[in-house]
Amino acid sequence: MLAARFENSDDFDELVVSNNDVVLRNIAEDLRNRLPIEAMFTSEHQAVQKIHQHPLPMIHVDAFLYDDDVVDSLCEEGKMSRSYCTECGSYKTASLEFISHSFSLMELKFLYQHVLPDLTGKVVVDVGSRLGAVLFAGYLYSSASQLYGVEMNADFCQLQEMMITKYEFIDRIKVVHADICTQPSLLQKADVVVMNNVFEYFLDKQEQARAWEFIACNVRKRGSLLVTxxxxxxxxxxxxxxxQLSQWVEEVQLNYDVYMEKDIDREALEQIHLYKIL
Ligand SMILES: C[S@@+](CC[C@H](N)C(=O)[O-])C[C@H]1O[C@@H](n2cnc3c(N)ncnc32)[C@H](O)[C@@H]1O
Incomplete structure (x- = not known):
């Protein structure tokens, strides 16, 4: 029946991909309804403190949960703002710096459709999986055999588990509630390790240095890939x-022009880096 309705398999593939976008948007909406607007839990003391210490006002808007259209409507409703008053009472305003703790849908599609190779049979580890965006997108846009998320915050692990059950991702996604520095064997068996701004806002400088040394010691499988x-x-x-970067990895140059969809944010894409383990 399906074959009769589609002119060629490209049409069918396109439909599956756009259906996956719909599923991811549904998950984002589900998560929005279960989280406060800043998408942070009070259990994240250190991250909240770091955001407050930033020299300029900064607003946390999770890019997986809130795309530009959703932010625009929240601004119209007065629930969010893109600017702040520099001199209370005056019209002098400045743009707020936005910070996101998750990849946006655009970044996730770029990652799985243009950065990573065919992942059939491969093991992906997302270090600091938070809402699970990298895992859910990996389930929908790749053929990775296993997608592991390691997250130290218990509240976010619980939230990911709820989504995994609801959307029936259990066969290929597993979330581990742990500090990544207790998971050497998982890192050693990974074919792809994803690290999206994992440590900077969540650990102090000494802990960050220790965590990077641990990653460099254990992400060692020759030819495996590291996305940062x-x-x-x-x-x-x-x-x-x-x-010692030069002895550990080799950067793979990415072509940021391949992403042709209308929601492109070139600056965000250019933050994504790919490395091959030597
Ligand atoms: C910026 S978020 C990344 C979210 C997700 N990977 C994505 O790209 O959408 C970083 C997450 O890493 C977690 N994290 C920080 N340090 C960690 C550690 N040592 N072990 C496990 N998780 C950690 C934080 O709790 C936070 O939820």
Whole structure:
């Protein structure tokens, strides 16, 4: 029946992909309804403190939960703002700096459709899986055999488990509630490790340095891939970590022009870096 309705298999593939976008948007809506607007739990003391210490006002808007259209409607309703008053009572305003703790749908599609190769039979580990966005997108947009999320915050683990059960992802997604530094064997068997801004807002500098040293010691499978935001050079430049980049990884240049969809945010895509383990 299906074959008769589609001119060719490309049409069918396109329909499946856009159906996956709908599923991801449904998950995002589900999660929005279960979280406060800033999408942070009070259990995240350190991250909340770090955001408050930032020199300029910063607002946490989770890019997986709130795309530009949703942010626009919240601004119209007066529930969110893109600017702040620099001199209370005056019309002098400045743009707020937005920070997201998750990849957006656009970044996830770029990751699985243009950055990573065919993942059939491969093991993916998302370090600091938070809402599970990388895991859910990996389930829908790739053929990875197992997608592991490691998350140290219990509230976020519970939330991910709820979504895994509701959307029946249990056969390929597993969430581990742990500090990544207790999971050497998982890192050693991974074919792809994803690290989206994992440590900077959640650990102090010494803990960050220790965690990076642990990652560099255990993500060692030759030819396996490491995806980071921002670049390894940028993350490590602020720390005193004993990591010899040139002996550990080789950067794979990405083509940011391949993503042709209308929601492109080139600046965000350019933060995504891919490395091959030597
Ligand atoms: C910026 S979020 C990344 C979210 C998700 N990977 C994504 O890309 O959408 C970073 C997450 O890492 C978690 N995290 C930080 N340090 C960790 C550690 N040592 N072990 C496990 N999780 C950690 C934080 O609790 C936070 O939820």
């Amino acid at each position: 935001v921002p670049s390894l050079e940028e993350s490590l430049s602020k720390l005193q970590a004993d990591v």
